[in-house]
Structures are given as C-alpha cells and as structure tokens.
Amino acid sequence: MRNDDEPSAAADVEEPSGAVYPPPGEAGPMRLMGWARRRLFNTPANIALTLLCLWFLWETVPPLLGWALFNAQWTGDPTTCREATGACWALVGEKHRLMLFGLYPYDEHWRPLIATLLLLGMLGVSSQRRFWHRGLALAWVAAVTVMAVLMWGGVLGLRPVDTTLWGGLPLTLLLALAGIAVAFPLSIVLALGRRSDLPVVRAVCVGYIELIRGVPLVSVLFMASVMFPLFMPEGVTVDKLLRAQIGIILFTAAYLAEAVRGGLQAIPRGQYEAADAMGLSYWQKTVLIVLPQALRIVIPPMVNQFISTFKDTSLVTIVGLFDLLTSVKASLADPEWRPFFIEAYVFAALIYWCFCFLMSRYSQRLEEDLMAGTRR
Amino acid sequence: MRLFNNRRFRAILYQVLVIAGTVAVGFYLVSNTLDNLAQRGIATGLTFLGREAGFDISESLIDYSAADTYGEALVVGLLNTLKVSLIGIVLASLIGTVIGIARLSSNWLVARLATVYVEGVRNIPLLLQLFVWYGVITALPSPRQALAPMPGVFLTNRGLRIPSIDWNPAYWVVLASLFAGLVGAFLMARWGRRRHEATGQPFPAVLAGTGLTLGLTLAAFVLIGAPLALEVPELSGFNFQGGLVLSPEFAAVLAGLTIYTAGFIAEIVRSGILAVARGQTEAALSLGLTRLQVLRLVVLPQALRVIVPPMTSQYLNLTKNSSLAVAIGYPDLISVANTAINQTGQAVEGVAIAMAAYLTISLAISAFMNWYNRKVALVSR
Numbered sequence: 001m002r003n004d005d006e007p008s009a010a011a012d013v014e015e016p017s018g019a020v021y022p023p024p025g026e027a028g029p030m031r032l033m034g035w036a037r038r039r040l041f042n043t044p045a046n047i048a049l050t051l052l053c054l055w056f057l058w059e060t061v062p063p064l065l066g067w068a069l070f071n072a073q074w075t076g077d078p079t080t081c082r083e084a085t086g087a088c089w090a091l092v093g094e095k096h097r098l099m100l101f102g103l104y105p106y107d108e109h110w111r112p113l114i115a116t117l118l119l120l121g122m123l124g125v126s127s128q129r130r131f132w133h134r135g136l137a138l139a140w141v142a143a144v145t146v147m148a149v150l151m152w153g154g155v156l157g158l159r160p161v162d163t164t165l166w167g168g169l170p171l172t173l174l175l176a177l178a179g180i181a182v183a184f185p186l187s188i189v190l191a192l193g194r195r196s197d198l199p200v201v202r203a204v205c206v207g208y209i210e211l212i213r214g215v216p217l218v219s220v221l222f223m224a225s226v227m228f229p230l231f232m233p234e235g236v237t238v239d240k241l242l243r244a245q246i247g248i249i250l251f252t253a254a255y256l257a258e259a260v261r262g263g264l265q266a267i268p269r270g271q272y273e274a275a276d277a278m279g280l281s282y283w284q285k286t287v288l289i290v291l292p293q294a295l296r297i298v299i300p301p302m303v304n305q306f307i308s309t310f311k312d313t314s315l316v317t318i319v320g321l322f323d324l325l326t327s328v329k330a331s332l333a334d335p336e337w338r339p340f341f342i343e344a345y346v347f348a349a350l351i352y353w354c355f356c357f358l359m360s361r362y363s364q365r366l367e368e369d370l371m372a373g374t375r376r
Numbered sequence: 377m378r379l380f381n382n383r384r385f386r387a388i389l390y391q392v393l394v395i396a397g398t399v400a401v402g403f404y405l406v407s408n409t410l411d412n413l414a415q416r417g418i419a420t421g422l423t424f425l426g427r428e429a430g431f432d433i434s435e436s437l438i439d440y441s442a443a444d445t446y447g448e449a450l451v452v453g454l455l456n457t458l459k460v461s462l463i464g465i466v467l468a469s470l471i472g473t474v475i476g477i478a479r480l481s482s483n484w485l486v487a488r489l490a491t492v493y494v495e496g497v498r499n500i501p502l503l504l505q506l507f508v509w510y511g512v513i514t515a516l517p518s519p520r521q522a523l524a525p526m527p528g529v530f531l532t533n534r535g536l537r538i539p540s541i542d543w544n545p546a547y548w549v550v551l552a553s554l555f556a557g558l559v560g561a562f563l564m565a566r567w568g569r570r571r572h573e574a575t576g577q578p579f580p581a582v583l584a585g586t587g588l589t590l591g592l593t594l595a596a597f598v599l600i601g602a603p604l605a606l607e608v609p610e611l612s613g614f615n616f617q618g619g620l621v622l623s624p625e626f627a628a629v630l631a632g633l634t635i636y637t638a639g640f641i642a643e644i645v646r647s648g649i650l651a652v653a654r655g656q657t658e659a660a661l662s663l664g665l666t667r668l669q670v671l672r673l674v675v676l677p678q679a680l681r682v683i684v685p686p687m688t689s690q691y692l693n694l695t696k697n698s699s700l701a702v703a704i705g706y707p708d709l710i711s712v713a714n715t716a717i718n719q720t721g722q723a724v725e726g727v728a729i730a731m732a733a734y735l736t737i738s739l740a741i742s743a744f745m746n747w748y749n750r751k752v753a754l755v756s757r
Binding site: 039040042046049050053054056197198199200201204211213214215216217218219222223226227229230231232233234307311312314315317318325329339341342345348349352353356357360 | 387390391394395398405408409411412413415481482483484485486489495496498499500501502503504507508511512515692696697699700702703710714717723724727730731734735738739
C-alpha cells in the first residue's frame with residue numbers, strides 16, 4: 001500500500017520486510033499487537049482462518065450469551081418462561097432437588113446431601129499426596145460407614161430408605177466409586193493372571209478380559225438386569241442397584257486390568273530377576289517388589305478409567321436406575337416444563353463436565369508429579 | 377509335603393484348581409438357570425429364531441415386516457448397528473483429524489477453539505449428548521414449516537430429507553469403471569514403487585492414481601450420456617415424499633457418536649503428530665524436501681505408527697457405543713434383542729446372541745486394524 005509520490009525511504013522504514021516483533025518488555029498494546037501478528041495474522045492463510053473463526057464466534061457467542069444470561073428467566077413458572085426469549089433457569093430452580101437426589105424422600109434430602117458433601121470432601125483430601133498414609137484408609141472406613149448409615153437409615157432414629165429410592169448425584173457417585181474400588185483388586189488379580197506362567201490361568205484371564213472388552217457396557221448391564229436373576233438359586237433375589245453395580249464392576253475390572261498390565265510390563269526385567277535371585281517366592285516377589293512399583297505407574301490411567309466409569313454410569317438409565325441423568329430426565333416428565341429440556345440437560349452436563357474436567361486435570365498433574373523421580 | 381515343594385506339581389495343582397473352580401461356578405449358574413427357566417415355563421434353545429416376530433421395526437436396510445422371523449429381525453438390528461457405526465467411523469475420523477491438526481495450529485484462535493471442542497465433548501457422557509441431539513431434532517418444526525438450509529434439504533421433526541439420485545441401470549457401467557480405475561491405480565502404484573526402488577526415478581502415484589480413477593469414472597459417466605436425475609423431496613400432505621430420508625433417531629445417534637468420538641480421535645492425531653521428533657522435520661527440510669513432501673514422506677508415516685493402535689480402540693468404542701441407540705429408540709441390535717427378550721422371555725439366548733455379534737464385530741475390526749498396523753509398523757532388525 002505505498003503511494004508512488006511518497007518518498008520510498010520513509011516507506012521502507014514504516015514497512016519493514018517480514019514481521020517485526022516488539023522488543024520484550026514493551027508496554028501493553030504494542031506487545032498485544034506483536035502477539036496478534038505472530039499468532040493470528042502471520043500468513044494469508046492464517047488471516048483467512050482467523051477471520052473465519054471471528055465470524056463464527058460473532059455468530060454464535062452473542063446469541064448464546066443472550067440466551068443463557070441476558071434474556072434468561074431465572075424465576076417463575078412455565079408460563080413466564082414461554083414468554084421469555086432466553087433460557088428457562090427457573091426449571092432448575094424448581095426441580096433441582098429432584099434432579100440431584102432422584103426419588104429419595106423429599107424430607108430426608110439432607111441425608112444424601114451430607115453424604116455427598118462428605119464423599120467430595122474425602123475425595124478432595126485423598127487427592128493430596130501429603131495425606132497418603134495409613135490414617136487416610138481409616139478415615140475412609142469411617143466416612144463410608146457414616147455415608148452408609150445416612151443413606152440406608154434404620155439406625156439412630158433415621159427413617160430406613162430402600163435402595164430403590166436412591167437416586168441422583170449420590171447414586172452416580174456411588175456407582176462410579178464403588179465400581180472402581182471393587183474392580184481394582186479384581187483387576188490386579190486379572191492382570192497378574194494374564195502374565196502368569198500357568199497356561200490355564202492365563203487362558204481364563206485373557207478370555208475374561210477380551211470377552212468383556214469386546215462387548216458394550218449396555219449388554220453387560222442387560223445381562224446383569226435380565227440374566228442375573230436367572231443365575232441365582234430359587235428364593236434369592238438381588239437388589240436391582242446391586243445387580244447394576246456388579247455389572248459395572250465386572251466391566252471396569254477388565255479395562256482396569258489392561259492398565260495394570262501396562263504397569264506390570266513397565267517394570268524392568270532386572271527387578272524380577274533380582275527378586276528371584278534373593279530367593280523370594282512368587283507372592284513375596286509380587287507383593288513386595290513388583291506391585292509397589294507397578295501400581296505407582298498405574299495411578300494416572302486409573303484416574304482416567306475412573307473418569308470413563310463416571311461417565312458410563314449414566315448408562316444405568318437404560319436398565320431403569322435413577323442416576324443423575326435419569327433424574328434430570330424425570331424432571332421433564334411434567335409436560336409444562338418439557339419444552340425446556342435443553343436447560344435441564346445443560347445443568348446435568350455442567351455437573352458431569354466439572355467432575356470429569358477436574359479429574360482429568362488432576363490426573364495430568366499427578367502424572368507429572370509421579371514421574372518427577374524417574375525423569376532425567 | 378515334599379510333593380508340594382515340587383514346582384511342576386504345584387503348577388499343575390493350581391491349574392486343576394482353577395479349572396475345577398471355573399467349571400463348578402459355571403455348572404452352578406447353568407443348573408440354577410435351567411431350574412428357574414423350567415419353573416417359569418420359558419423355553420430354551422434357539423428355535424425361537426425361526427418363529428414369527430410380530431413386531432415392526434421402524435427402519436431397515438432389508439425387506440422386513442412383522443410377519444418375518446426373530447432371526448430376520450435380529451439381522452435387521454445388526455445391519456442398523458453396522459450402518460450407523462460405519463458411517464460414524466468415517467465421519468469421526470475426518471472431523472477428528474481436522475480438529476487434532478487444528479489443536480496444533482500456529483493460529484492461536486484456531487487452536488483454542490479446537491481445545492474447547494475437545495474438552496467440552498470428551499467430558500460429557502455420550503448418552504446425555506444423544507438425549508440432547510434427539511431432543512433438538514424432535515423439537516424441529518413439522519414438515520409443513522420445515523427448515524430448508526439449502527434448496528432440496530429439509531430439516532423436520534420427522535427427520536432429515538436430502539435429494540437422492542435416481543438409480544439408473546446404466547450406472548453399473550460407472551461403478552464398474554470406478555472399480556477398474558481403483559485396480560488400475562493400485563497396479564500402477566506398485567509398478568511405480570518397483571521402478572522407484574530399481575532406478576531411483578520417483579513416480580507420482582497418488583496424483584496419477586487419483587487421475588486414472590476419476591478420469592475413468594467420469595469418462596464412463598459421459599459415455600452413457602450423463603443421465604443425472606435428482607429426486608428432490610416434496611411436501612405432500614403432512615410429510616415429504618421422495619429423496620433420501622434420515623430418521624430422527626438415526627440422525628441423533630450418528631451426530632452424537634461422530635461428535636463424541638471425534639473429540640477422542642483429535643487427541644490421538646495430535647499426540648501422534650507430536651510424537652514425531654522435531655529433528656525429523658528439520659532434517660527433512662534441510663535435505664531440500666518441500667513442506668508437503670516432509671508431511672507425506674517423513675511425518676505422516678511415523679505418526680501413523682503411533683496413531684493406529686489407539687485409533688483401533690476408538691473405532692471399537694464407537695461401534696460398541698452405538699448400542700446406546702437403544703435409549704432413544706433407534707432399532708439397533710441391542711434394541712431388537714431387547715424386544716425379542718421381552719416377548720419370548722429367552723433372556724439368556726437374546727443377550728448371548730447380541731454379545732456374540734458385538735464380539736465378532738470387535739474381533740473383525742481388531743483383525744483389520746492389526747493387519748494395517750503391521751503394514752505401517754516399524755520393521756526392526
């Protein structure tokens with residue numbers, strides 16, 4: 001863009017060839033300009049891409065903000081919501097207790113609330129490595145006892161609440177946590193079995209792991225809900241919640257076993273050979289030498305497996321359990337509120353997203369921390 | 377006691393115990409099941425597959441009516457599962473690759489948008505996403521007030537309608553020449569590679585192959601007189617007639633599966649590209665290769681090695697996740713099997729058939745991807 005009548009020397013000063021970055025330490029706006037030039041407008045293709053993205057953001061973000069915040073209806077009833085152009089958060093205000101706690105008796109909602117807060121507190125404490133010692137295990141035993149008492153009731157003057165009435169977020173957390181906690185020891189056995197020298201043991205473990213990993217969780221849950229009652233001797237009935245829980249445990253164990261196997265494989269051969277040379281038996285070798293090293297490596301993939309188990313618990317809605325997703329869906333049973341399904345699903349999605357996102361960030365940090373010792 | 381100290385003896389003893397335990401548990405479960413079934417008067421065996429199903433299935437790739445057998449109904453379900461999985465795998469791979477590369481873009485805005493997509497999609501349960509898609513599609517206007525984003529394309533609460541091509545018998549010629557072009561391109565690429573190895577003269581196999589395939593197909597199309605007749609959907613009465621229709625259920629399952637899996641595939645593509653050491657690119661550039669050549673000859677072959685195994689598990693996941701379709705009423709295998717179980721009470725057979733089918737699909741995909749992986753894997757000494 002240079003005029004012919006302009007002195008060319010001056011133009012050269014103003015238009016240097018190639019990008020010129022402001023020197024480091026230069027004040028705000030200039031620095032931002034330089035950054036924008038480098039990261040947004042450095043080549044014609046990038047300029048086009050940037051403009052395309054800006055256009056996309058311009059088209060989507062303002063209407064979305066208008067819908068979710070500025071034009072939203074925060075209180076009121078379906079009639080006022082229908083008149084508003086924005087989101088109907090009044091639905092969440094009206095139904096949040098059904099969404100969060102499902103069919104649990106309304107007057108007793110403080111019990112699952114305290115149980116959930118206790119659980120989240122314990123998870124928060126357990127995520128800090130400085131608390132990783134024996135006392136934490138005792139604290140978990142105590143916390144689980146308190147949570148069980150709160151949820152079931154029947155003692156200390158608490159009204160007993162049947163498991164068929166459990167629901168919402170506490171149920172989702174229970175299914176995921178109990179799923180991973182029980183699947184963990186099972187997965188260690190399976191992983192050790194898969195690497196065993198005994199062909200029969202290996203065949204059984206490989207068969208189990210590959211069978212479960214080859215079929216969808218939905219079919220395992222169907223098996224748990226329709227076939228399991230047939231497996232039991234006459235007169236024995238197993239709770240619907242427990243059946244789904246068993247299905248989730250069996251499913252998770254197969255996936256977790258592969259993660260543990262990865263940990264076992266990462267142990268250098270020398271460790272096994274040294275243990276053998278010391279005359280340790282198989283179990284001494286496994287418990288004292290191999291597992292402590294292997295499980296350390298397995299913690300991050302375990303957190304990742306926990307994230308996917310947490311998301312997968314939503315599938316129990318297919319076999320009729322009242323988890324968070326089912327409860328949110330149930331809040332739409334009222335035809336008056338049904339047009340505002342997006343708001344209800346956004347509420348559920350935010351809860352799931354917060355949990356999963358925090359856990360995945362945690363797993364990344366943990367991985368860095370745990371690998372710090374081995375990194376060169 | 378001396379015998380127990382013998383390593384071989386202990387090994388055999390443990391294995392016998394494992395076999396005995398497995399058999400005992402199996403026998404206990406089977407006998408319980410048989411007792412229970414006898415008590416409830418439920419038949420056993422696979423004979424129900426030949427009986428009349430008596431229920432309709434809303435969409436099917438083959439001719440099916442309620443008068444057909446349970447066996448045929450299950451085949452319809454299986455085909456529906458395969459249909460949505462195959463299309464989903466192709467679309468998710470395309471979108472995932474684009475997003476994965478976008479995350480590595482030097483353009484800050486593009487990289488950020490891709491990150492938002494990946495983090496958003498991966499951390500929300502697929503089932504919830506399916507519910508949202510299904511809700512959105514069924515909340516679309518009725519056919520009379522259909523949205524028409526493009527001429528001939530209609531979005532309604534009865535599904536998505538797009539123009540279809542009228543089948544003309546002469547198209548067989550076009551298909552045959554397409555096939556001939558593919559075979560020719562394959563042979564030409566092989567010849568080119570051999571010549572390259574023997575003489576060092578490069579051969580533009582991709583360009584020539586594409587040209588040959590497209591050229592032959594186009595030539596055949598022109599030769600038969602280019603009979604192109606589009607069938608455009610038209611409103612008649614309360615719904616559209618003609619054109620290709622995607623049911624709301626299919627569209628929701630496809631959208632959900634594709635968008636969810638693309639998030640995971642993006643991460644795989646990104647880590648695969650990052651896994652190729654920077655020195656490789658720099659060395660290739662200093663040898664005088666062009667940017668495109670560097671990507672095609674140096675970066676991609678190495679990245680594929682890292683990408684293929686996790687990609688296989690994503691394809692498997694997508695196929696298995698298609699079973700969530702049952703929650704929104706797309707008649708996939710699980711959904712049909714579920715109906716059959718409810719009608720006949722033969723839960724064991726129904727679940728077993730469904731599981732066996734998924735296992736077969738999983739093994740087939742693994743086998744194919746393992747074959748492909750061997751092709752791209754590093755050949756070590």
